[in-house]
Amino acid sequence: MPSVIRLSSSLPSLSSKFSTMGFSAWDTDSESCGYSSGCSDCSLEDEDVNSRIKPYWPKYRYLFEERGYHLDTVRDARAYYRRVEELSPDVFLHDSISSILCSEEGSSNDNELCPDAGLPDNLFRGIKASDGKKFVAKAIHAYSREYEIVRLLSSQPLCDDPMNHTIPILDLFECAADQVAFIVMEEWSSQLIPASGGPCCLTLFLEAVRQWIEHTVFMHRNHIAHLDISLRNLVTDFQGHYSYIDFELSRNFDGIQNPRIFGHHATEVPPECDSGSCCDPFQVDVWALGALIRRICLILEHDVPELVQLSASMMNPCPKSRPRAKDVLAGFDEMVARIRPRIPEGCTKKQDCTKIREPR
Numbered sequence: 001m002p003s004v005i006r007l008s009s010s011l012p013s014l015s016s017k018f019s020t021m022g023f024s025a026w027d028t029d030s031e032s033c034g035y036s037s038g039c040s041d042c043s044l045e046d047e048d049v050n051s052r053i054k055p056y057w058p059k060y061r062y063l064f065e066e067r068g069y070h071l072d073t074v075r076d077a078r079a080y081y082r083r084v085e086e087l088s089p090d091v092f093l094h095d096s097i098s099s100i101l102c103s104e105e106g107s108s109n110d111n112e113l114c115p116d117a118g119l120p121d122n123l124f125r126g127i128k129a130s131d132g133k134k135f136v137a138k139a140i141h142a143y144s145r146e147y148e149i150v151r152l153l154s155s156q157p158l159c160d161d162p163m164n165h166t167i168p169i170l171d172l173f174e175c176a177a178d179q180v181a182f183i184v185m186e187e188w189s190s191q192l193i194p195a196s197g198g199p200c201c202l203t204l205f206l207e208a209v210r211q212w213i214e215h216t217v218f219m220h221r222n223h224i225a226h227l228d229i230s231l232r233n234l235v236t237d238f239q240g241h242y243s244y245i246d247f248e249l250s251r252n253f254d255g256i257q258n259p260r261i262f263g264h265h266a267t268e269v270p271p272e273c274d275s276g277s278c279c280d281p282f283q284v285d286v287w288a289l290g291a292l293i294r295r296i297c298l299i300l301e302h303d304v305p306e307l308v309q310l311s312a313s314m315m316n317p318c319p320k321s322r323p324r325a326k327d328v329l330a331g332f333d334e335m336v337a338r339i340r341p342r343i344p345e346g347c348t349k350k351q352d353c354t355k356i357r358e359p360r
Helices: 057-066 074-087 095-102 145-153 202-221 281-300 305-314 325-342
Strands: 003-006 069-071 123-128 134-141 169-175 180-186 234-236 242-244 259-262
Touching (some): 057 069, 057 169, 057 180, 202 325, 281 325
Parallel strands (some): 003 259
Antiparallel strands (some): 123 134, 134 180
């Protein structure tokens, strides 16, 4: 008999789109908190540890500094937005940024943490002190499914698998006293349109789609269902690499025969979830991946009938009639081989489409 897991709908929506809407400064706090490098598993049904948290970031600031990570301050925000004004005088800046721009160097609040108002409360930007690499830190419960899954995907042997397109994880650590964990990941962007650094031609677009499919195959092969594959949870480094983010709804079904979920709520929801039926989590991912491919085809205006046909099979109303992720990958490779003669060689705009824009 299939194992059925009821999913919670308590999690609010998370937009991965980085915004520059504004900031508010926070006071610092030097309260101590011990941290450790590991945590134990928890029950799949314990939603208390899987709900989104709202940390007081200044409390944990010194933990980041001890590990070589600098969280953004008022001084950093001021410098960033002054560069924006210099490079793009006509760009719109939210009114809430004016106080930062008007503040003087050396003011009393220069060193206060300055969160990006466009990000959820559990995310914070910063820079790695050793090399200046920009990162985003995510605070989660130390016993959450997300922490367990991210640790698994970013650890050996899985991290060495070429099919693993998990966003690079710079660090994982915990505040044991508060049962809070932090995922420190490279800052990538959700801006996938060509003008912002997304795939500007059919060749690069198909390379991107293959990565999306391949990573889904990789996760499923390792018994992990993402359960929120969508455009807003897809990011790029502007160098031809793509990753899914946000594993808040994800599940590791290792050791569970014929897993089923009930009460699924996400960005892209297949019809069987709306009907109140028990659902195959891996076929939920296939449907969502098909919806993602179809949406991005429309946004980027790539007319590939064969790809539309493949995505249609992935979005079959009957989950048993959908291909498995590995079959989607095989079908995609066969499709690319058939249409290759129609694909222009090279990309005249490749330099433009891989140019890195400086994100905050």
